[in-house]
């Protein structure tokens with residue numbers, strides 16, 4: 001496998017832990033891969049991708065990272081932190097429903113400011129154009145910008161999750177388990193494409209199941225298959241990835257991006273109250289709702305081994321938009 005240039009941003013390997021009380025509840029052996037603990041400014045899955053992307057930025061002589069996301073983007077917060085760690089500037093383009101700045105700085109947005117990122121605001125529809133003009137402005141100002149793609153999800157960023165699959169496989173061997181499936185939140189396809197490529201390159205029989213957070217199943221599957229091939233090419237191990245082998249579940253995406261409802265709330269409470277494990281309202285709460293749904297419909301035989309890949313996101317728990325999900329503690 002090709003060695004890709006990489007800088008160290010995360011505390012790796014992240015822990016791989018059993019979930020005994022949730023396992024007892026569902027009759028399946030449940031484990032968690034703790035990428036919420038990558039360690040960079042509250043961690044998350046973008047840290048691994050940024051280890052490769054920032055190495056590339058530094059190799060090309062860039063001085064500023066430019067990227068975009070939603071107002072509560074974990075990707076933008078981790079990019080701002082990675083820029084700080086690497087001694088680079090950071091410009092973020094954040095999208096809101098009406099294009100106006102979010103009225104109060106909470107959750108990830110508070111951290112973006114603390115980390116020193118410059119923020120431009122736009123509507124979702126104007127995101128590509130606003131990102132392009134932020135890049136041009138940065139270039140004109142002599143900042144030597146490097147474009148970090150949405151979600152860090154080009155082949156280079158996604159390759160980090162092919163390497164992460166190997167990390168998990170080694171931990172599984174050490175623990176004497178062979179997962180039947182890994183389940184996680186999937187959105188810009190990078191995490192899933194990397195895991196799909198990693199699993200196939202390792203010859204693992206583990207099913208890689210993405211719970212779509214926002215995209216329709218067919219759109220996301222096609223993106224994953226294409227990107228997984230690009231990852232394998234970049235790693236020097238070309239691979240055919242048949243669409244039929246890419247598993248995406250989209251029924252939990254129906255309420256829309258960032259809308260936390262009863263399914264997310266129930267799943268977040270289950271993980272918190274059985275395992276003391278914190279999920280987030282946008283990504284991992286939805287992925288856990290999908291996992292719980294799949295468990296309840298008997299997707300796996302009793303005794304099967306299923307890994308929930310925790311992708312981070314906890315700062316969004318403190319975003320004002322989600323303040324009323326749980327209310328005050330009960331007396």
Ligand SMILES: *Cc1c(COP(=O)(O)O)cnc(C)c1O
Pocket residue numbers: 044045046074075151153185186187188189190191192280283284311312313
């Ligand atoms: C970005 C993100 C995801 C989705 O990862 P993709 O590689 O974009 O599919 C999942 N969970 C969290 C917490 C994220 O921030």
